[in-house]
Amino acid sequence: MPELPEVEITVRTLRPKVEGKELRALRVLDPKIPQVSPLLGLPAKVDGIFRGGKHIVFAFPKKLLVIHLRMSGRLAWDEGESVPKHTRLILEFPHGRVLFIDPRRLGTVEVMEEFSKELGPDALGDLSFLEEALRESKAPIKVWLLDQRNIAGLGNIYAAEALFLAGIDPRRPASSLGPAEIARLKQAIHQVLNEALAAMGTTLSDNAYLTPAGEIGDYQPRVYGKEGLPCPTCGTPIERVELGGRGTYFCPRCQR
DNA sequence: TCATCCCTGTGG
């Protein structure tokens, strides 16, 4: 579910709630999740919360608590008492709590000394590295963009959306993109991510993603999930193919 | 570089 914009919105929403606050206790409700509580030495003050690719990092004076939401996870800020269905972890603060809710149980929770993941440059940052990096891979550009070691933050929705805006066929080998196409791609990635941030992310029909405040994201994909529907630009039916095992949506006329 | 697996839920 969550890609860079959803994770970034999550972090921004939680920041004023948890930064500088004391984490009193941590309750693990799912045996799949490791007992991280002793590792953190609670209670402990949250120095900061930040995003690393799609990871959410709670920074304590000596340790980091790193959460990845994977497909169906989300964090919620809650000041009530009830425990919603699929709650896997609860971070207890004096004035409220953070709930990790994850129906599919694919999300991960770990404690690290320092943040070290094999992540490429952040998708929101300077993308000038793409010129050279794309030359070295024959993988389909869509598959390349989804590999977090290449570029961090894009997922299945926004990779498809960026390629649509750039007018690039997702099946094209990365190394086949010319300078003008790469320039369009860089611009399109930033545009799509910034649009999604402004919209507070994307909430699909299943409502799996909500901000920590419980609000939906208003981003409206142009091609993702739109198989058979008319392309917003030219009206040609959107097609779906499988790339790297993931559903991939594109306009066969606008994207070449 | 690919399939397979991890899980559970939903929609056709």
Added chain:
DNA sequence: CCACAGGGATGA
């Protein structure tokens, strides 16, 4: 019932 799902680690 089967297909599919905003992600990623793993092993062949």
